[in-house]
Amino acid sequence: MKTMGLRHLYLINPRYFPDAQATAMAAGADDILENAVVCNSIDEALQGVVFTVAMTARLRDISIEVKTPREAMPQVLQEAQAGPVALLFGTEMSGLTNEEMGKAQLGVNIPTNPEFSSLNVAAAVQVMAYETSVAAQSFVPSVPQIEPATHERVEGLYEHLQRTLFEIGFFTTQNPARLMQRLRRLYSRTRLEDEEINILRGILTVTTEYNGRLKARYQQEHKDV
Amino acid sequence: MKTMGLRHLYLINPRYFPDAQATAMAAGADDILENAVVCNSIDEALQGVVFTVAMTARLRDISIEVKTPREAMPQVLQEAQAGPVALLFGTEMSGLTNEEMGKAQLGVNIPTNPEFSSLNVAAAVQVMAYETSVAAQSFVPSVPQIEPATHERVEGLYEHLQRTLFEIGFFTTQNPARLMQRLRRLYSRTRLEDEEINILRGILTVTTEYNGRLKARYQQEHKDV
Numbered sequence: 001m002k003t004m005g006l007r008h009l010y011l012i013n014p015r016y017f018p019d020a021q022a023t024a025m026a027a028g029a030d031d032i033l034e035n036a037v038v039c040n041s042i043d044e045a046l047q048g049v050v051f052t053v054a055m056t057a058r059l060r061d062i063s064i065e066v067k068t069p070r071e072a073m074p075q076v077l078q079e080a081q082a083g084p085v086a087l088l089f090g091t092e093m094s095g096l097t098n099e100e101m102g103k104a105q106l107g108v109n110i111p112t113n114p115e116f117s118s119l120n121v122a123a124a125v126q127v128m129a130y131e132t133s134v135a136a137q138s139f140v141p142s143v144p145q146i147e148p149a150t151h152e153r154v155e156g157l158y159e160h161l162q163r164t165l166f167e168i169g170f171f172t173t174q175n176p177a178r179l180m181q182r183l184r185r186l187y188s189r190t191r192l193e194d195e196e197i198n199i200l201r202g203i204l205t206v207t208t209e210y211n212g213r214l215k216a217r218y219q220q221e222h223k224d225v
Numbered sequence: 226m227k228t229m230g231l232r233h234l235y236l237i238n239p240r241y242f243p244d245a246q247a248t249a250m251a252a253g254a255d256d257i258l259e260n261a262v263v264c265n266s267i268d269e270a271l272q273g274v275v276f277t278v279a280m281t282a283r284l285r286d287i288s289i290e291v292k293t294p295r296e297a298m299p300q301v302l303q304e305a306q307a308g309p310v311a312l313l314f315g316t317e318m319s320g321l322t323n324e325e326m327g328k329a330q331l332g333v334n335i336p337t338n339p340e341f342s343s344l345n346v347a348a349a350v351q352v353m354a355y356e357t358s359v360a361a362q363s364f365v366p367s368v369p370q371i372e373p374a375t376h377e378r379v380e381g382l383y384e385h386l387q388r389t390l391f392e393i394g395f396f397t398t399q400n401p402a403r404l405m406q407r408l409r410r411l412y413s414r415t416r417l418e419d420e421e422i423n424i425l426r427g428i429l430t431v432t433t434e435y436n437g438r439l440k441a442r443y444q445q446e447h448k449d450v
Contacts, residue, residue, distance in 0.1 A: 117228060118228065126351045126352065
């Protein structure tokens with residue numbers, strides 16, 4: 001990370017931290033480890049982030065768009081004009097779950113030998129740090145077209161949406177996890193601005209209120225019967 | 226290496242090999258280690274190679290042309306049309322010496338953070354393997370313009386040249402190491418074909434013979450005096 005000019009490391013539920021072996025191996029870059037922020041969840045790590053790239057070894061069964069590192073970089077750097085962007089790496093053993101990938105706006109797959117594709121996390125981080133550094137050196141920013149909302153604002157919308165879809169009875173027979181993935185996909189493709197989130201949440205609030213009034217009237221009518 | 230589709234590993238005077246820790250870390254790619262060729266010298270490792278890239282952390286005081294990995298790749302892949310090409314990495318502690326770099330036709334420097342540029346060997350190998358793999362996927366070969374001689378043929382010429390320059394007295398007051406570096410630079414830029422090496426060595430042989438005759442006559446004349 002440090003050789004490629006990256007500084008901000010967030011560790012989500014690390015098994016050991018600080019770790020003597022990691023500190024020893026970081027020789028000269030131990031400031032990166034010292035300043036690492038330890039988080040309890042992906043959401044906590046992504047507070048304030050406006051664009052998240054999730055690394056994936058899989059190409060199928062992914063709910064978000066997937067690019068190669070080189071294809072992704074212009075977009076990543078462009079998004080970084082609006083606020084912090086994050087590269088999200090999964091665990092050494094199993095990578096990111098589908099649910100975790102849903103937190104991101106873009107998936108990135110490092111093309112590997114089909115006969116041996118298990119790139120370890122350190123190698124994947126090296127490739128992405130290198131690509132970021134090379135791309136940054138020749139990047140010419142264009143004027144941002146939207147002002148994307150932060151991760152926590154977007155997650156707040158998804159929570160509100162899911163709660164509402166349960167309340168109005170849309171999520172009874174359906175599989176909510178799968179449908180929420182589809183809805184996340186739609187909105188992550190669009191990129192939401194703060195004002196748009198306000199509008200959507202306003203609609204959700206009114207939806208529930210309307211539903212609440214219907215319920216109340218139904219109960220009233222049945223009481224009358 | 227294996228994740229990026231590379232297979233041929235040559236180790237020059239490894240401190241430990243085979244090594245239990247290395248084998249354990251290679252999980253799934255242990256065939257690369259098993260098939261690794263252990264050599265006693267760079268020349269031995271480069272037998273049959275037609276183009277060698279030397280990795281360098283330095284940009285100054287280098288006797289050969291230096292490119293970035295991305296700039297170098299089209300040329301590396303093009304040279305690979307004619308025969309094996311090699312990526313030559315130095316030791317973890319000190320990299321390659323100037324003399325070792327002189328064995329290569331091209332230097333490659335991975336751009337790093339000026340404030341922290343010490344990329345370790347594993348990271349450098351990962352970057353180069355990745356760049357090779359990405360470049361190979363979109364590479365369109367052009368017709369080779371020359372048929373480059375192998376490493377050992379070129380080294381044979383340099384030995385012959387150095388011996389001759391000593392014999393004819395060119396290397397008495399001069400610093401031969403530095404001048405040989407300059408001559409290597411000249412010929413590595415040109416890329417020599419087999420036939421050209423034959424011609425140059427022919428000239429060297431005649432030069433020595435001519436010089437031998439001169440010497441003999443000089444000694445004869447002095448005897449006469």
